[in-house]
Amino acid sequence: MQRPKIVLAGALSTLALTGCLLSGAVSANAADSGSPSSAEASATAPHNGQGNGHGKGICHRLPKLEQRIDKALDRLNGDAHTRGSMARLEQRVKNARAKHRDAVATFLQDRLTHRKELKPTLTRERTDLKAVAAWCATKDGDKKGTAS
Template sequence: MIKVKTTTVALTTVAALLATGGAAAAVATSDSDADPAAAGTSGTQAQAAKTAKHAPKGDGAKHLCKRAPKIDKRIDRVLRRLDGDVKKRGSLERLEKRISNAKKAGHDDVAKFLGERLKDRRALGPRLEDRQKDLADLRKWCAEQTAEQKDEKEADKG
């Protein structure tokens, strides 16, 4: 009985939504004085223009080269934090100390939660070191691109 009632309510809700959507579409088409086929076409064109407006025009290399020093500083800061001592918030040692304190206090759920956090934080270090190496390669590439652009400008002037 409950299953039938739930299904009936769901179908009634869907029908009401479809009817409302259909009425809104009818009002939208009746408000425009243009022919319905043209209205559909302009809607499609508007959607395509909106999509094209927000589509990436390139790979973002120029912006990435500009942000590379800031990214490098952030990675260094996080790695220093992870390697900090017990007094440094966010360090591995501090988190290990918190886990031992939770176990001593008998807070097993807290210790388990912090243990998962510690596992994730330990995995973060190698990932950031790899990213730092990739960033060094990116900076070399950016320097090469800048040098090539300067050479092209000098060739155009000369």
């Protein structure tokens, strides 16, 4: 049963190698003829969408990123009834220790430590996003100023 898979894999790798060699020969012939290669053409062609060099992609995603960070921080800062909150996890650690479940308490304590480390990171990312939002606002102003 293994033999056909090996033969198929060998045939596919041979086909891929042949394609690579042929594409290299085609690009070499194109360079000799004076026409730009695909790499040169893509470097000089205008880009559409997110890769246009104007930060359009990050500015477009900014509101959704802010929502995700705010939602995560709200969850972490929630009370003992909020799933995913640090308060709830602290309560679970206390309950596990009270029932002498040391392995569970250690596991939950490690998760709590990770969440406590996550909070400053998310807070820093939120302030960074505010700086990015200010930058996006200036870029929008530049576009409006040049278009008028």
